[in-house]
Amino acid sequence: MELEVRHLRVLCAIADAGSLHKAARRLGMSQPSLTTQLRRIENALGGELFLRERTGCRPTPLGRAVLSRARPLIAGMSALVTETRAAVARADDPRLRIGSTASRALAGWLRRLRQRLPDGTDLSLHMNVSAGTLLRMVAAGHLDVAFVHEVEGCPLLVPEGLERRVLVEREPQFISMARDHPAAAAPVVDLADLAEDRWMVDPTVDGEWDGLRRVLTAAGIDPQVLHADYHTATSLIVVGEAVAPCQPTSGRRDDMAIRPLRDDPLAVRLLLYRRPGPGTETFALVYAELLAAYREVALRSAPYRHWLLRNKSPLLQTPAA
Structure with missing residues (x-):
């Protein structure tokens, strides 16, 4: 007998319920069937996983070791299913969920994206003064991209695995x-x-x-x-x-x-983040339109335009068509 995810779910259900009777009800099966399945799992692993007592059952040391490995596997499988379904939903109904700290480039950025993204794309914006909060939302899958600023000398706490592109290395x-x-x-x-x-x-x-x-x-x-x-x-x-x-x-x-x-x-440094995965072309488009929108507002501000001229900023260069 090879262990499958459903067998691990059975073990977790028994441990959480504290008795075979309660676990069987939660799993929608009879107690004798659950008892038989548990015996097969224990035989496959070569040891007793639960102590049967009058008041219920509790994990043995071997059972606790198995459960400690089973729970993360089940959580990971659940996350995989959730993310896959979300990806399918996005493919059927395209959307782009943007997070951003305050910026005068936002209006132009959104206008440009509506013109460039496929018709029917659901474009949403979530504002927050906290860059860290936005990055955590990207990592959790609640946002697709986040445009944030990082104060010089105060690095952001970036969740592991996020992909980054630098919009402006140093904005005074x-x-x-x-x-x-x-x-x-x-x-x-x-x-x-x-x-x-x-x-x-x-x-x-x-x-x-x-x-x-x-x-x-x-x-x-x-x-x-x-x-x-x-x-x-x-x-x-x-x-x-x-x-x-x-x-x-x-x-x-x-x-x-x-x-x-x-x-x-x-x-500050201006940054655009996303989670790695499909959508590289879309991310490149989102970045390009953000850069164009930022360049527009930068050149519109006389004090900033003068600063850019003094510092020979690349923002002054006309982008290639």
């Missing part, structure tokens, strides 16, 4: 401040000019506070810090209550100044 983080802030008169701001300001940071963004604290400490600055989301930050920044890091693609506002920092001490 600019500073947003009130339009009448003294430092806003210069095209480039020194950190020292912001030493007396309150700094706003969102503590739920992975690595944000640690990265900022590292840079400020290196500059000898120990500022007052306000912890809040960036929607709240905007209302405080425009009235001069705080300054905050911001993406260089941030749009122009009449009540706010956005300036690069001298020597670009704050930066």
Whole structure:
């Protein structure tokens, strides 16, 4: 007799139920049939797996050893069946589930994907300030791709096995401040000019506070810090209550100044992740359209465009048709 997955399920059912009678009911079979099957399994393995007692049955040391190996195998088989069925469903009804941290490139990216993906593709977007959360969702199969940023000096905890493509190796983080802030008169701001300001940071963004604290400490600055989301930050920044890091693609506002920092001490890396497997061509398309959408918003922002020119960024190169 060769052991099969169904035999391992029988052993686990007996162990979980604690008696042959209860296990037989859960498995939808008679107790004599289950007893006979258990005896055959024990004969095949060459030892007793359960001690039969008046109050039920419990695993022997050999039984516990077999169960410790059986449970992961059953879980793996269940996961295989679930993932295979999901793959079949995606083939019949194509979809692309995108996860992303905040980016001004998102609108253009989604527009481009709707134009390029097959008709009828179900395109969805899940936003989260936590890159780590999005990556775990990709690893668990709840998202197909995730566009995230990694704060310089604060590596993300990436689940094992994910495939990565780098969109931008080093994106500088600019500073947003009130339009009448003294430092806003210069095209480039020194950190020292912001030493007396309150700094706003969102503590739920992975690595944000640690990265900022590292840079400020290196500059000898120990500022007052306000912890809040960036929607709240905007209302405080425009009235001069705080300054905050911001993406260089941030749009122009009449009540706010956005300036690069001298020597670009704050930066992030922009990354696109997926689980390995089929769909390599789709992933390449998703990446290409994201890069094109990002390039659009980067060149639309005058401060960032000037920064790209100064640094001879490859983003300035016209992509091949």
